[in-house]
Amino acid sequence: VDQRGLVERAREGDHDAFTLLVDLSIARLDTAARLVLRDRELARDAVQETLIRAWRDLPGLRDPARFDAWLHRLTVNACLDLARRRRRRVIEVELPRIDLPGLPDPSGELADRQLLDEALRRLDDRHRAVVVLHYYLGMPLPEVAAALRIPAGTAKSRLHYALASMRAAVAADPPAANTAPEGQLA
Amino acid sequence: MTWEQRLERDLPELLEQLGMGPSPDYRDDIVHRTAAMHQRPAWTFPERWLPMDTTAARGAATPLRPILIVVLIALAIVAAAVVAGNKFRESRPAPPYGPAANGQIAYSIDGDIRLGDPSSGTSRVLIGGPTMDTYPYLSLDGESLLFVRQAEGTPIGAPATVADLYLADARGGDIRRLTGQTLAGETTVVDAVWRGDSEAILLTSMIDGRPELTTVDVADGSRRRVDLGRPVFDASFVPPDDRRIVFRSVDATGVQGLYVVDADAGEPSALTDPLGTEDFEFAVSPEGRSVAYSATDASGTHQTHVVDLRSGVDRILPLAEGALHQGLPAWSPDGRWLLVGRARDISGPVEVVLALISPDGAEPGRSLEALDSGERSWAPDGSGILVVRRNDHALDLITALAGTKRSLGFAPDSGTGAPDWQRLAP
Numbered sequence: 001v002d003q004r005g006l007v008e009r010a011r012e013g014d015h016d017a018f019t020l021l022v023d024l025s026i027a028r029l030d031t032a033a034r035l036v037l038r039d040r041e042l043a044r045d046a047v048q049e050t051l052i053r054a055w056r057d058l059p060g061l062r063d064p065a066r067f068d069a070w071l072h073r074l075t076v077n078a079c080l081d082l083a084r085r086r087r088r089r090v091i092e093v094e095l096p097r098i099d100l101p102g103l104p105d106p107s108g109e110l111a112d113r114q115l116l117d118e119a120l121r122r123l124d125d126r127h128r129a130v131v132v133l134h135y136y137l138g139m140p141l142p143e144v145a146a147a148l149r150i151p152a153g154t155a156k157s158r159l160h161y162a163l164a165s166m167r168a169a170v171a172a173d174p175p176a177a178n179t180a181p182e183g184q185l186a
Numbered sequence: 187m188t189w190e191q192r193l194e195r196d197l198p199e200l201l202e203q204l205g206m207g208p209s210p211d212y213r214d215d216i217v218h219r220t221a222a223m224h225q226r227p228a229w230t231f232p233e234r235w236l237p238m239d240t241t242a243a244r245g246a247a248t249p250l251r252p253i254l255i256v257v258l259i260a261l262a263i264v265a266a267a268v269v270a271g272n273k274f275r276e277s278r279p280a281p282p283y284g285p286a287a288n289g290q291i292a293y294s295i296d297g298d299i300r301l302g303d304p305s306s307g308t309s310r311v312l313i314g315g316p317t318m319d320t321y322p323y324l325s326l327d328g329e330s331l332l333f334v335r336q337a338e339g340t341p342i343g344a345p346a347t348v349a350d351l352y353l354a355d356a357r358g359g360d361i362r363r364l365t366g367q368t369l370a371g372e373t374t375v376v377d378a379v380w381r382g383d384s385e386a387i388l389l390t391s392m393i394d395g396r397p398e399l400t401t402v403d404v405a406d407g408s409r410r411r412v413d414l415g416r417p418v419f420d421a422s423f424v425p426p427d428d429r430r431i432v433f434r435s436v437d438a439t440g441v442q443g444l445y446v447v448d449a450d451a452g453e454p455s456a457l458t459d460p461l462g463t464e465d466f467e468f469a470v471s472p473e474g475r476s477v478a479y480s481a482t483d484a485s486g487t488h489q490t491h492v493v494d495l496r497s498g499v500d501r502i503l504p505l506a507e508g509a510l511h512q513g514l515p516a517w518s519p520d521g522r523w524l525l526v527g528r529a530r531d532i533s534g535p536v537e538v539v540l541a542l543i544s545p546d547g548a549e550p551g552r553s554l555e556a557l558d559s560g561e562r563s564w565a566p567d568g569s570g571i572l573v574v575r576r577n578d579h580a581l582d583l584i585t586a587l588a589g590t591k592r593s594l595g596f597a598p599d600s601g602t603g604a605p606d607w608q609r610l611a612p
Contacts, residue, residue: 030210055220135197140345146601153420154465156397
């Protein structure tokens, strides 16, 4: 797929091209938002807000090659805005199913994912956002710092703290062999 | 290898697996909503105004009157004189610390490094071409530029490694790769700090998931690890001889503090008492005698401290009346003032008021400007403060004396590094 061509067409108001761009990106944006927010409905809101804003503001995107990075920044900002509003109310956090059908799933990998899921859940939004942006969306730390509007040193320390906390969580809670939650409420 | 040890290596793949799933069911809803929605017209984005061909055509079509030609010739003569003067001044390097003359502002946009003129609001390409060039770091003598160069088409989000670090002179010539020498377990480059003599760079990179320091020799790109046995979140040389490094780190219990160590490594010593688990900022004074930092006290108030590097005496600067938090200190080039941000409440959206305070706490200081800016730095001559607007990343200049603000007329792309103001010989 010629993404650059699609972006140029969408920028000129071609809605069919924008629909194809949505199809190419929506699963990844939804996953990133769920990993950051740990709430399926909030993630849905964040991605909707992101893509609506992307459509409205596409004519302002000068370089079509930067569409993905631009979209990731919009998603991050939408997630963090929602996370800030979420702090004012108590929510139930839904854990995603991790035993998806049709995937090769040796018991070791399953246990790893369960451990990671638990370790991620114990982080707060700020630390989880750094982990997801850096390791899932592949942003370098300076870009993470810019997206989160924090100094580079703060991004570094948050990533270090997050990794240390996840390692500690794993060490304190070794994997239970061959078991996985079906999806639960924390 | 245990799971904990594999964590960082396997995180990308595990996150992919954890988040794997079908396309979300609200896709159709979004498509329908956007189909019924108008796009924002291109003309409402100022950066897309006036394509070059249009501008050029208009200029060529207008006949010039004789008097206008005379005025233009006079202006050209004046401009040539100014350029000649600047070239003469640029031929001498700036002192590494203390006040210097204001040069141009380096920033990255559209994958190029540009130089913006704070006086005229115009800018020009310094490092261009099809490559993605970001994160400009000018040396303290104003003569060299370190930047990140990645291949054409590389998205902004792609991680940079040491192999992507390049050097150029301040006129954009003599471009060369600084180093391709990657250490075992090293992934992302995080930060770079020029040494005062411009002959070495202090590099922070993630090594086995931990931010660590190396020094890079500018002449040959060779690297030396500064093994401190602990993570290094921020680091700064201590002027004027750069023989010591001040850095922020954590102890074994996760409590942060400031440490000082010889630049050739050795055992770091604590410069402050333990400062809790919250991140904080610090800045070394230009003459190298003190370090200003901000930390949260037991009551939750953010206070600005100044600690003497020789005696270790730590002094808390008084808060302005009405301010509950005072932090993010930055020394003026002459060391006479500290720029701080003041806020009443940091629990929600924060309104920060920039203020100048005396480092000895003798004067209450004065407020400059309320803003939501995240990045700010002093002009090399200390006459103003460069701030980056949060919403559109445009650059503003606030005069230190009067507190008046004006837009500089250019803006870096988000996530491409802070703008860096060139120092010139005074």
